[in-house]
Amino acid sequence: MRAAINIKHSQTKRLAVRRVEQALNLIATGLPYRDRQIRDAILSELAGTSAHGQLLMKPAECLDAIASTVSQLGRRLRDGFAYDTLLELQTEARAIFSRFDRT
Numbered sequence: 001m002r003a004a005i006n007i008k009h010s011q012t013k014r015l016a017v018r019r020v021e022q023a024l025n026l027i028a029t030g031l032p033y034r035d036r037q038i039r040d041a042i043l044s045e046l047a048g049t050s051a052h053g054q055l056l057m058k059p060a061e062c063l064d065a066i067a068s069t070v071s072q073l074g075r076r077l078r079d080g081f082a083y084d085t086l087l088e089l090q091t092e093a094r095a096i097f098s099r100f101d102r103t
Helices: 002-025 032-047 060-078 087-099
Strands: none
Touching: 002 032, 002 060, 032 060, 032 087, 060 087
């Protein structure tokens, strides 16, 4: 029974990381190097890491908040809002995340 609970918990975290990755893909610029910088900047700001293995150690609720934050950033970008620097993007991400994060 305990193994089944651990498997379900593990699957929940993997799905949450997938939601984060999908949200990050929506804000892609088409320039691989720049996309990597943006991804790393956002994840480092919100999760303290950009490593996939480290993300899996975060609580699923935190990962859901990160996915929601990145989705909202993506909506802002699609609506025409522009960030001049990665620092501006990180600051905005932190402000949005603080409204979602309950961990």
